[in-house]
Amino acid sequence: QMQLQESSTGLVKPSETLSLTCTVSGDSISNGRYYWGWIRQPPGKGLEYIGKVFYSGSTYYTPSLTSRVTISVDTSKNQFLLRLSSVTAADTAVYYCAVLTSDSSTGGFFGSWGQGALVIVSS
């Protein structure tokens, strides 16, 4: 049973960089069967897709965040990471990592999710 667990600093100052790590257990990031994605949810609001990474390091970011976001993978630790720069209060959200089963003909779905990590942007 695959499990994902986010970790973060929790509180970030405006204009600084938000960092989160997702640790995967029960399967290997390097298996090549999945993408690994990040989704966020502002308080009281819906889900917003941020981006994805493959074990090889190839990435895709949602257009609205592409100038500020970096997603990377550390296969030696079975982890993938999210960095979001120049944050504002609008980036305050629960950040989820998830495994993405992606298919060019059907799209893809997020099969397993981490429990989520609340990141607050405040001075």
Added chain:
Amino acid sequence: QSVLTQPPSVSGAPGQRVTISCTGSSSNIGTGYTVNWYQQLPGTAPKLLIHGNSNRPSGVPDRFSGSKSGTSASLAITGLQAEDEADYYCQSYDTSLSDYVFGAGTKVTVL
């Protein structure tokens, strides 16, 4: 504003059947990309409920069913139970945005 439109809320009495619609367009659901549904219980992470329009992952009760037609999809819950009170989100892929997209979510209330 979400590209997938869901009703903000639906409600029903225990044992009843409720449906949640997810309306898209020719650039997402209408292209043939599948629709997936997630259940988010209060204070918890979303959980995959339906994938590929109508497939239930192992462990999801058969009270939950999904369907798709044209540019819309639906999630049906039959035999509504108190534990089904949650937010439900549809999700697909949009070719115009080149992005995964979610609906804004529907809150299901069990009366």
